[in-house]
Amino acid sequence: MFNRILTLLIASLSLSLISLSAQAVTPAEPLWPTLKEVYFGDKPIREDASDLLVIEAPKRAEDAAIVPITVKSLVPQTADKYIKHIHLIIDNNPEPYSANFELSPDLGLINISTRMRVDQYTFVRAVAEMNDGSLHMVERFVKASGGCSAPAGKDAAAALARLGKMQIRMRKPVIGQEVQAQVIVSHPNYNGLQFDQKSRLYIDAHYVKKITISYNDKMLMSVDTGISVSEDPSIRFTFTPTEAGELKAEVVDTKEQHFSQQKAIK
Amino acid sequence: MCKYYPLITSLVLLLAAPFSYADENYEIKTVTTGIYYHQGVHQDPTEANMGAIANVGFIVGDNCVAVIDSGGSYLEGTYLRKAIKQHTSLPICYVINTHVHPDHLLGNAAFKQDKPIFVGHAKLPAALAAREGTFARVFKERLGSAYDGSEFIPPTLTVTTGQPVDIDLGNRILTLTAYSTSHTDHDLSVLDKNTNTFWTGDLLFMGRIPALDGSINGWLATMEQLQQQDFAFVVPGHGNASSDQWQQGLAKQHHYFTLLRDQIRIILDDLGTISQASKQVGITEQNSWELFELYHRRNITASFVELEWE
Numbered sequence: 102m103f104n105r106i107l108t109l110l111i112a113s114l115s116l117s118l119i120s121l122s123a124q125a126v127t128p129a130e131p132l133w134p135t136l137k138e139v140y141f142g143d144k145p146i147r148e149d150a151s152d153l154l155v156i157e158a159p160k161r162a163e164d165a166a167i168v169p170i171t172v173k174s175l176v177p178q179t180a181d182k183y184i185k186h187i188h189l190i191i192d193n194n195p196e197p198y199s200a201n202f203e204l205s206p207d208l209g210l211i212n213i214s215t216r217m218r219v220d221q222y223t224f225v226r227a228v229a230e231m232n233d234g235s236l237h238m239v240e241r242f243v244k245a246s247g248g249c250s251a252p253a254g255k256d257a258a259a260a261l262a263r264l265g266k267m268q269i270r271m272r273k274p275v276i277g278q279e280v281q282a283q284v285i286v287s288h289p290n291y292n293g294l295q296f297d298q299k300s301r302l303y304i305d306a307h308y309v310k311k312i313t314i315s316y317n318d319k320m321l322m323s324v325d326t327g328i329s330v331s332e333d334p335s336i337r338f339t340f341t342p343t344e345a346g347e348l349k350a351e352v353v354d355t356k357e358q359h360f361s362q363q364k365a366i367k
Numbered sequence: 368m369c370k371y372y373p374l375i376t377s378l379v380l381l382l383a384a385p386f387s388y389a390d391e392n393y394e395i396k397t398v399t400t401g402i403y404y405h406q407g408v409h410q411d412p413t414e415a416n417m418g419a420i421a422n423v424g425f426i427v428g429d430n431c432v433a434v435i436d437s438g439g440s441y442l443e444g445t446y447l448r449k450a451i452k453q454h455t456s457l458p459i460c461y462v463i464n465t466h467v468h469p470d471h472l473l474g475n476a477a478f479k480q481d482k483p484i485f486v487g488h489a490k491l492p493a494a495l496a497a498r499e500g501t502f503a504r505v506f507k508e509r510l511g512s513a514y515d516g517s518e519f520i521p522p523t524l525t526v527t528t529g530q531p532v533d534i535d536l537g538n539r540i541l542t543l544t545a546y547s548t549s550h551t552d553h554d555l556s557v558l559d560k561n562t563n564t565f566w567t568g569d570l571l572f573m574g575r576i577p578a579l580d581g582s583i584n585g586w587l588a589t590m591e592q593l594q595q596q597d598f599a600f601v602v603p604g605h606g607n608a609s610s611d612q613w614q615q616g617l618a619k620q621h622h623y624f625t626l627l628r629d630q631i632r633i634i635l636d637d638l639g640t641i642s643q644a645s646k647q648v649g650i651t652e653q654n655s656w657e658l659f660e661l662y663h664r665r666n667i668t669a670s671f672v673e674l675e676w677e
Binding site: 157159163164165167169171214216220221245246250251252253254255256257258259263266268270271272281283285287294304331332333335337 | 490493494496497498500501502504505548551552579580581582585637638640641642645664665667668669672673675676
């Protein structure tokens with residue numbers, strides 16, 4: 102596992118270097134064949150896996166800084182057969198590998214939404230990695246937004262002022278019934294690609310790198326997040342509380358700052 | 368700050384309004400004594416319109432000229448500069464950028480030869496740093512040859528919120544005011560004291576749909592402040608400059624964002640999503656604004672993620 106993470110890290114580092122220099126124009130050559138090899142090696146990926154997964158994204162990124170993306174599964178998780186990871190890849194972003202959702206077999210049907218930065222025409226892909234290691238992919242094409250939209254935040258000072266503030270939002274939960282919840286943490290999520298004209302240096306990346314959501318200390322999902330994630334990272338998901346307990350969300354950023362929030366369900 | 372030049376009154380030139388330069392078809396309209404603007408078209412920026420979609424213009428004092436927003440491309444900047452040069456021999460001493468958006472600022476480089484003082488909000492340099500890369504890539508593609516020569520030039524004189532700055536063009540004082548987050552987090556307005564003419568930058572859109580890139584709550588509060596003011600003339604960021612239409616324009620923009628805020632709050636209370644809000648909110652407004660399709664859903668998204676933290 103660690104090796105794989107290391108490989109991924111090295112891969113995405115070298116890729117982000119490539120794409121930094123190539124960032125000036127929307128790439129004419131599809132990046133996916135290269136990305137696929139870097140992230141998944143020679144493992145086969147079943148494409149158009151629309152019997153298993155659905156990915157929803159707007160046709161046009163209305164706001165480059167906040168593009169809602171939803172991934173749903175069509176087959177319920179079971180202990181024997183379940184989606185262990187969902188890898189979210191945005192081909193033409195500076196760092197294409199955008200998130201890795203590690204999922205519990207207890208989650209039932211997967212229904213996850215998050216918000217990403219998308220500032221040029223790109224494919225957005227969800228690759229499901231089953232517990233048997235097989236890979237299944239769905240994709241959507243997203244057009245870039247127009248005009249003055251940029252992936253940068255709108256009010257840097259406000260975002261910094263409430264850094265680390267968290268919310269767990271949900272409708273009134275009922276034991277034994279599926280409920281939708283949203284975990285949201287205020288964070289500027291600096292992506293390290295912003296140039297400071299005074300110092301002629303790039304502003305250090307500072308972003309949320311991990312969000313872990315658990316119920317009664319049992320992991321529901323653990324998400325590795327990268328620089329594509331929007332300011333104030335948000336994860337919306339459904340789960341079924343089978344007994345009274347505590348829903349907890351824990352967040353770690355790249356400066357090793359920890360934030361957490363919990364909500365009791367009775 | 369500016370070299371002193373002999374007084375030349377600009378009154379003579381006032382008579383021909385609007386005037387344009389036949390070779391360019393770049394029309395300059397007179398707002399009032401010594402205040403001129405080119406009105407942008409209500410379109411998205413393209414090579415054909417050279418990005419000239421925002422109101423840009425200039426104010427002439429006894430000593431020198433201040434440019435307020437420099438154009439949506441280097442090419443537009445050169446047209447604006449040519450118009451100024453045909454109009455007056457006074458030097459250009461200030462280029463004021465009301466905010467970071469390319470339709471207001473990409474013409475800066477056309478004025479470099481004048482060695483003006485570039486002026487902006489204290490937060491403009493940070494906004495430039497954060498967006499310059501994206502803007503350069505996107506606008507090079509959109510504007511084609513009109514973009515050639517464009518540069519992102521940061522301000523050398525900055526204005527901080529709560530501390531307005533007066534600049535003197537020679538018997539003509541301009542008051543520059545920096546705002547807390549409204550249309551963007553670095554809006555700057557210009558008030559010409561002689562004529563009580565107020566240049567809003569994008570704090571006011573008329574005709575075309577406003578685009579939110581700051582704070583819905585902040586912008587609404589700023590609009591409410593401006594509604595208390597009694598300006599003789601107002602030059603909005605987009606649409607007609609006037610003495611008698613701006614109050615209605617301000618009320619209409621205020622209505623639009625109030626409606627958005629009210630409807631989004633209801634959806635948020637019910638744990639609704641951005642996608643849901645995009646489909647439902649503000650649709651009654653669609654015939655009230657030009658370019659509605661291009662910016663309305665974006666305004667919803669931007670408002671939604673702000674109101675989530677109330």
